[in-house]
Amino acid sequence: MFLENPLNVSAWTFPILEVLHISSFAITIGTVALVNFRLLGLGLREQSAGQLTKDTSTTTLISLSVALFSGLLLYSTDPDKFYLNVSFLFKITCLVLAILFHYTVYRKVVLAGSSAALGRLVAVISIALWGGVVFGGIFIEFVKPGLGFD
């Protein structure tokens, strides 16, 4: 027996979840970007990157949780559409790597106040991974369905 996903009952659920998802990932990636730009010597130079990370980490974590939760709900409305989409797989790969990197290597380097060169390196990796998440997410709607291996 097939059960209807309650999220698919109303036409409004998907757009509302999507807006919640966009707003929350924007805050997540944006707060990380503030630290990244600081590591590259741009933007908020009055405090160290470590201090900036401490200042923004709660906002980052809360918005990341909302983004992940709303993302799972969005996924559940039509799983087939997503897991058979090459852009979605790219996005999720980038996302897992971005989160792992953020809470391990990145955090350690930034909080330890390591050398500027190392700081720039982790900033570039972080920007590339989070940027991959955004680009992968946008292109879900625009790539051909299927894994594109035909």
Next chain:
Amino acid sequence: MFISLAIWLQNTGLFRALRESDHGYEILLALHVSAITMFAATVVMTDLRLLGWALRGHSIESVVNQLRWPKRIGFLCVATFGFLMFGMKAEEYYYNVFFRAKVVLFLLVAVHALIFRPGVYNRAAAPVGVKLAAACSLVLWLAIVCAGRGIGYIHAPVFSHHFALLIGR
């Protein structure tokens, strides 16, 4: 008047070329959203500080002043990519109710600035109205995200509008 301007705009060389490109619109959209992340962080961190929910270790003045230029540059990036997308489909956008709502919301952002800039954002001391300013700002920008996403859900019936215009004449 606006519609003839929109049609002229989308037929200029730049937008014609963008429209004929393979993935111009999608790439601009991804850049637009990437820039939104940076702009959103500056707006939200400023407003959260005004509300007293984040960055409590820093003064309001320091947060507002430090984030002012990153915010302006972020908005410039968002607006540039947004305008390029608009220009590609100016005529469709003109008829898109969410696009019209978004234009109105931007006018409200200007009104917000006129009301709160002198008393809140440009002043060191924290007068009454700080939290109201922050709350209004967050609500406005969230509404703009809603309207922005909404644009993509509507495929404007450009042809039926043209038909009506022709009959009208």
